[in-house]
Amino acid sequence: MVTIIILAAWYAGAIWLNSPQAAEALTRAGKPWGTMDLIAHTFTMKRPVLPTPDQIVVDLWNSLTGYAPTSPRNLLFHAGVTAQAALTGLAMGVVLGVALAAGIVYVRTLEYSLLPWIIASQTIPILAIAPMIIVILGNIGLTGLLPKAVICMYLCFFPITVGMVKGLRAADPLWLDLMRTYSAGGLATFLKLRIPASLPFLFASLKVSVAISVVGAIVGELPAGAQAGLGARLLSGSYYGQTVQIWSALVMASLLSVVLIAVIRGVEVAVVGPIIGRGSAAR
Structure with missing residues (x-):
C-alpha cells in the first residue's frame, strides 16, 4: 500500500x-x-x-543489459568503481576506529582528551573538506583511489569508534574477573573476550558506515573530475541535463548500499551467530 x-x-x-x-x-x-x-x-x-519511475527503470535496464559490464556506459562498471573506493575507505575506517576505541577504553585520559575532538570532526561538512583532501593528497602525488578512500574513512570511522567503545566495554564483568583469575594479560583479554563481545556492536556500526562510505565515495568523485564512478555519472548527467541518467545513478547508488549492507549482514550471521551460541552454551 x-x-x-x-x-x-x-x-x-x-x-x-x-x-x-x-x-x-x-x-x-x-x-x-x-x-x-x-x-x-x-x-x-x-x-x-x-523522471517517472518507469523511465528510470527503462534507463537502468538498458544500461545494465545493453552494454558489457566493463563498458563505461554500464552502471555496473561505475558502481564497481564506487564500491572499490567505499570498501577501501571502510576498511581504513575500521582500522582507525578500532584503534581509537581501544585507546579510549584502555587509556582513561583519552576519553576526555580525544573523544571530544572525534565528535567535533563530524561537524565539518564533507562537501567543504572533500576538495581540500583531494588537493592536499594530489600535491604529494596521491591521486585516484586513495583520496576517495580517505574521504570515506573520514565519514565512517566515527560510528565505528563509538560502537566499538560501547562494545569493548560490553564484556561480562564476571568473565573479566575469570580472565584475571587465570592471570590472562591485557592482550589476551582484549583478543579473547573484549573483541568477541564487541562484534555485535561492530557489525551494527558497519551497516551504518558502509552506506555512509558509499556517499563519501560519490562525494569524492565530484570535485576530482573522475571519469568513472557513480559520482562521475551524476556529474556528466548534470552537465548535459540528462535528468533520467542522474536518477538512474542515484537508484544504482541506493542499490549498491543495499547490497553491501546485505553482505555485511550475511557475514554478521556467519561470524556472530556461532560466538553467541558458544557463549550461551558456556553459561
Whole structure:
C-alpha cells in the first residue's frame, strides 16, 4: 500500500513539474492538444524535470543489459568503481576506529582528551573538506583511489569508534574477573573476550558506515573530475541535463548500499551467530 501511495505521488509530481515544459513543447508543435495529451507528454519527455519511475527503470535496464559490464556506459562498471573506493575507505575506517576505541577504553585520559575532538570532526561538512583532501593528497602525488578512500574513512570511522567503545566495554564483568583469575594479560583479554563481545556492536556500526562510505565515495568523485564512478555519472548527467541518467545513478547508488549492507549482514550471521551460541552454551 505504501509503495502504491509513493508511486502515485511520484507520478503526480512528474505531471506537476513537467507540465510547463510539456505544454510549451505541445504548443510549438502547432497541433491542438488537451489535458490527456499534456499528461501523456509529461511522462515521455526526454529531459524531464522529474523522471517517472518507469523511465528510470527503462534507463537502468538498458544500461545494465545493453552494454558489457566493463563498458563505461554500464552502471555496473561505475558502481564497481564506487564500491572499490567505499570498501577501501571502510576498511581504513575500521582500522582507525578500532584503534581509537581501544585507546579510549584502555587509556582513561583519552576519553576526555580525544573523544571530544572525534565528535567535533563530524561537524565539518564533507562537501567543504572533500576538495581540500583531494588537493592536499594530489600535491604529494596521491591521486585516484586513495583520496576517495580517505574521504570515506573520514565519514565512517566515527560510528565505528563509538560502537566499538560501547562494545569493548560490553564484556561480562564476571568473565573479566575469570580472565584475571587465570592471570590472562591485557592482550589476551582484549583478543579473547573484549573483541568477541564487541562484534555485535561492530557489525551494527558497519551497516551504518558502509552506506555512509558509499556517499563519501560519490562525494569524492565530484570535485576530482573522475571519469568513472557513480559520482562521475551524476556529474556528466548534470552537465548535459540528462535528468533520467542522474536518477538512474542515484537508484544504482541506493542499490549498491543495499547490497553491501546485505553482505555485511550475511557475514554478521556467519561470524556472530556461532560466538553467541558458544557463549550461551558456556553459561
